[in-house]
Amino acid sequence: MTSIKATDLTKRYGQTTAVDGLSFTVEPGQVTGFLGPNGAGKSTTMRMILGLDHPSAGSVVVDGVPYHRLRHPLRKIGALLDAKAVHGGRSARNHLLAIAQSNRLPASRVGQVLEAVGLSQVASRRIGGFSLGMSQRLGIAAALLGDPEILLFDEPVNGLDPDGILWIRTFMRKLAAEGRTVFVSSHLMSEMAQTADHLIVIGKGRLIADTSMSEFIGRSSQSFVRVRSPRLAEVAQLLNAGELHHDHLRVTGLEPLEIGTITARAGLPLEELTYVQPTLEAAYMELTKDSLEYTS
Numbered sequence: 001m002t003s004i005k006a007t008d009l010t011k012r013y014g015q016t017t018a019v020d021g022l023s024f025t026v027e028p029g030q031v032t033g034f035l036g037p038n039g040a041g042k043s044t045t046m047r048m049i050l051g052l053d054h055p056s057a058g059s060v061v062v063d064g065v066p067y068h069r070l071r072h073p074l075r076k077i078g079a080l081l082d083a084k085a086v087h088g089g090r091s092a093r094n095h096l097l098a099i100a101q102s103n104r105l106p107a108s109r110v111g112q113v114l115e116a117v118g119l120s121q122v123a124s125r126r127i128g129g130f131s132l133g134m135s136q137r138l139g140i141a142a143a144l145l146g147d148p149e150i151l152l153f154d155e156p157v158n159g160l161d162p163d164g165i166l167w168i169r170t171f172m173r174k175l176a177a178e179g180r181t182v183f184v185s186s187h188l189m190s191e192m193a194q195t196a197d198h199l200i201v202i203g204k205g206r207l208i209a210d211t212s213m214s215e216f217i218g219r220s221s222q223s224f225v226r227v228r229s230p231r232l233a234e235v236a237q238l239l240n241a242g243e244l245h246h247d248h249l250r251v252t253g254l255e256p257l258e259i260g261t262i263t264a265r266a267g268l269p270l271e272e273l274t275y276v277q278p279t280l281e282a283a284y285m286e287l288t289k290d291s292l293e294y295t296s
């Protein structure tokens, strides 16, 4: 069964339509990246999945039913929304024990999840003194308490140092490899490129792309060779390939060496011969450029 399914999901706050007729499914056994610029509606969508906000129209179901109808929600879906929104006076262990008790989960899970996220050594420390990286791990431990099939992470690597980012990435991949559904939001393509198998891209609350990462990479890898020459028109005619731009020629289908050889034989001088490959970040920016809420 599909893990998360949104159908025409819509959320309005007064005049603002935060989520606008969104339909998608999130499948198990892979990391699905939920991408979109700031303000695109990612957090609002995640809050609706978790029953923290009600759709103005449409619906979203978890394993076939709305969140509020799940019999044991934490055993089905765990989430990390805002890692710092915790009671700072408690120890990590007591924080997790409180969640376990109020959700009728066995206390034995607390030690297991602390171990899983590498916090066993600091389990009795007050969480008010935790670094952001430690707080993120604690938030993930809380999400794992019910050993859920589905995990939701809202911008989990925001503000983390490279070690923390690598740890979260590796951990998410491990969860997916165990067959779980991992749905993770970000506004940065670079983050997702190494983590996600599938991408759902939104802008201004609407679906822009729903694609596998390999398809996205394939689609965006239209590389070309940029050629500049003081005798550009002659070069263009000789190569009989590519598009003429105002000061350069964009050639596809020929390698730089082939172009250099052909033009050298004809005695045509070149000023530039550059192999250009758009990055995933560039492809993503292109895709979302019309849906930026604020542009600098």
Ligand SMILES: Nc1ncnc2c1ncn2[C@@H]1O[C@H](COP(=O)(O)OP(=O)(O)OP(=O)(O)O)[C@@H](O)[C@H]1O
Binding pocket: 013, 016, 017, 018, 036, 037, 038, 039, 040, 041, 042, 043, 044, 045, 187
């Ligand atoms: N409680 C609310 N009341 C009014 N407007 C809201 C509320 N929550 C979100 N919005 C608006 O809805 C839109 C989507 O916000 P949301 O936080 O879901 O986006 P996001 O993609 O998660 O962005 P970010 O990456 O910045 O977290 C924004 O225009 C935001 O200002």
